[in-house]
Amino acid sequence: MSDIKADQHAAMQPWHAMTFGSALGLVALFERVQGFRSGRQYVLCHESPDLNHLTLVALVLVAGAFLAAVVGAATATMRSKPSRPPFLIACMVAALALVVAADTVDASGERLAATMAAEPFNERTCDYTPQVYSATPGWFSW
Structure with missing residues (x-):
């Protein structure tokens, strides 16, 4: 006979959802750690609230993956x-x-950073020390 009781499902257990969602969240967070970025960097002359907002939204979405799990x-x-x-x-x-x-969201942030970095760069017109944006588009950005 089977060791599975009548009220248990053999195919799907709660820990499956927890493991899957947590693994996805960890991989997504791991991609965004400074040392493991794609290597594409953009030097920005002016601060961009839109770019900062996109980065925050992406991190909230990764946290949402953990939360869903x-x-x-x-x-x-x-x-x-x-x-x-x-x-x-x-x-x-x-x-x-x-x-x-x-x-x-991270891929669209990279597109925005590329557009901003394509503008002519003149140190005298920058309003602060230039910001370097490192791209983190992830595996699922096509």
Whole structure:
């Protein structure tokens, strides 16, 4: 006989959603660490609130991937009756969608930085020490 009880699902467990979402979030965060960026850097003469906003949005989306994994697994574990696999799959898809969205936002940030860096550079017209923007588009930016 099987060791699986009647109220357990053999195919999908809460820890699957937690592991998948956390791994995606960690990889996305790892991509954004200073030492592991793509190597494309842009020297910007003027500060860009739009670029800062895009970076913040991407980090919030990566945090959302962690949150989707943790909340999904915790909800599935704490329910009085076992969660159905579609709920856990939805949590995993949500984590993936958030990481893809973060990579897309970062890719648009890189495009903005490239546009800003293409402007003529003159040290006398810069309003502060030039900012260096390192690109972190991620694996899911096409």
